[in-house]
Amino acid sequence: MxxxxxxxxxxxxxxxxxxxxxxxxxxxxxxxxxxxxxxxxxxxxxxxxxxxxxxxxxxxxxxxxxxxxxxxxxxxxxxxxxxxxxxxxxxxxxxxxxxxxxxxxxxxxxxxxxxxxxxxxxxxxxxxxxxxxxxxxxxxxxxxxxxxxxxxxxxxxxxxxxxxxxxxxxxxxxxxxxxxxxxxxxxxxxxxxxxxxxxxxxxxxxxxxxxxxxxxxxxxxxxxxxxxxxxxxxxxxxxxxxxxxxxxxxxxxxxxxxxxxxxxWLFGDYLGIGAGAHSKISFSDKIVRQMRYKHPKEYLAKAQTGDSLIQTQQELTVADRSFEFMMNALRLSGGFDASLFQERTGLPLVVVQQQLDEAEQRGLLVHDHLRIKPTVLGRRFLNDLLQIFLPEKAPSNNALKLQP
Missing domain, CATH: 3.20.20.70 (Aldolase class I)
Known part of the structure; x- marks a missing residue:
């Protein structure tokens, strides 16, 4: 990319x-x-x-x-x-x-x-x-x-x-x-x-x-x-x-x-607190992911001594931003507004234009300048659709517990 x-x-x-x-x-x-x-x-x-x-x-x-x-x-x-x-x-x-x-x-x-x-x-x-x-x-x-x-x-x-x-x-x-x-x-x-x-x-x-x-x-x-x-x-x-x-x-x-x-799904922000919780937080010039200390005993010990509870933090790269956005938003049956990609990632949609075209040619999604959504086939074979957007090196920390 x-x-x-x-x-x-x-x-x-x-x-x-x-x-x-x-x-x-x-x-x-x-x-x-x-x-x-x-x-x-x-x-x-x-x-x-x-x-x-x-x-x-x-x-x-x-x-x-x-x-x-x-x-x-x-x-x-x-x-x-x-x-x-x-x-x-x-x-x-x-x-x-x-x-x-x-x-x-x-x-x-x-x-x-x-x-x-x-x-x-x-x-x-x-x-x-x-x-x-x-x-x-x-x-x-x-x-x-x-x-x-x-x-x-x-x-x-x-x-x-x-x-x-x-x-x-x-x-x-x-x-x-x-x-x-x-x-x-x-x-x-x-x-x-x-x-x-x-x-x-x-x-x-x-x-x-x-x-x-x-x-x-x-x-x-x-x-x-x-x-x-x-x-x-x-x-x-x-x-x-x-x-x-x-x-x-x-x-x-x-x-x-x-x-x-x-x-x-729409690449919003979330603050995660508690043992092992993940966060994704946007700033005007960067997007960061954090993870709290995972084991409850270690988390409690850090809290009681006043140490930082954040075990890891990383800034999302261009590849991270584009893939993680698509990985989440393409789970939605109705898709997403095309303008939302740039609004949430800070990247022009052309970054993923080649992948969008390939997915459309394979019948997995439809897109125009207004909206992007998976087809029935794309929803049935979601992993194949997401694979198209997978960067050469996948994000090192995109773990997210999906809440029911």
Whole structure:
């Protein structure tokens, strides 16, 4: 790729906040996120110490985002719902004190069915959380067992019932192409999710990620043809229930798209605090990525001694900017405004003109001077489409936990 000059950004993109809570009741065998099982001898999360560390983390990050408004907050993990509503209230109060929020900002809490208590979730709502994302994964007890989940199908249904009592904006997180799963079972899962009438559903293809138990000891999974049939069935079923497939794995009722994830897809900025959290922050003359110290003990130790919580920081190159923009924005079914590329990257669209032309010739996307969007074929073979934009040397740090 030629060494194109980077122009200063005329305006900064929207800013989101991601807060990472790294503990779980049990580490799932497919999970490669920064999550850590609560030790039996401890039998608790270090709530007070961790909340103090998060607030210190946010205070130290203010110099990079001073005066910018937050469009969304995502409390993710791990299992954030292991923490008390009082802890979440402390964190959100600190956020509101230090940074202005947009009116009606989306505030999402990630929760797992094994941690649901009615009063606790009423208190979460009172603390200012206005959206829940529930890690159901499946409503089938055998598949939940195969995935190593701590909840069963009855707890999954109960969690949704409790959530619907206190929240009117709810995402259900599902997975498909599970060990031993057939098309009819995958259909039962998506139909059950849709029938609950929640505002948003995420449906992810189970993949075997390095550094997971499933990667070391692979279970027997549906083949590619079966998985593709499941994906197509999920899209058709969700559409029949009036959900719009606005992003590769996301389905929403009208106007209920995840604002937090939309900011990711459109190359917006996000500040990540907490153990192992990633940030992408734009300045007029540069875009930087940061990662906090990953292990909770090291993160807490750094916070208590007053040391910097940032383990790595790098400035995005021309190749990083163009690829990462396309890698995210081409996940959107409706594509993106062509002018947004230069607005968010500081680069003219001609930087990727050759790749755009190749992708269009292969029938993977359509583009003009107004809009760029993947075709049906491009959405089905998204990895092939993104491969076209991959630079000779891929970005060294584009890790991002996609939030449901």
């Amino acid at each position: 030629p060494d194109w000059p980077i122009q200063k950004l005329k305006s900064l993109p929207p800013l989101s906040l991601y807060v990472h809570f790294p503990w779980c009741l049990k580490k799932c065998p497919y999970c490669d996120f920064n999550s850590h099982e609560i030790r039996a001898e401890e039998n608790r999360v270090p709530e007070e110490e961790y909340v103090a560390a998060l607030i210190r983390d946010l205070e130290s990050a203010l110099q990079d985002v001073w005066g910018r408004r937050l469009s969304s907050i995502f409390l993710g993990g791990g299992t954030p719902s292991l923490f008390s509503a009082q802890a979440m209230d402390q964190v959100l109060t600190a956020v509101r004190t230090l940074l202005p929020l947009e009116h009606f900002a989306e505030v999402t809490l990630e929760a797992n069915p094994g941690t649901f208590e009615a009063q606790k979730f009423a208190d979460f709502r009172q603390a200012g959380i206005n959206r829940l994302s529930i890690g159901i994964q499946s409503f089938n007890p055998l598949h939940l067992q195969a995935l190593g989940r701590v909840h069963d199908d009855q707890e999954a249904h109960r969690a949704v019932d409790i959530a619907l009592k206190y929240f009117d904006n709810i995402n259900l997180d599902l997975m498909y192409a599970l060990p031993g799963q057939n098309l009819e079972q995958a259909q039962a899962d998506i139909e059950t999710a849709c029938s609950h009438g929640v505002t948003h559903i995420s449906a992810y293809h189970l993949t075997l990620e390095p550094n997971t138990l499933f990667y070391r000891f692979p279970p027997k999974l549906p083949d590619d043809e079966q998985a593709a049939a499941m994906q197509e069935m999920i899209e058709q079923t969700a559409t029949s229930y009036q959900y719009r497939n606005y992003e590769t794995s996301a389905f929403a009722q009208a106007g209920k798209e995840s604002r937090h994830n939309m900011n990711y």
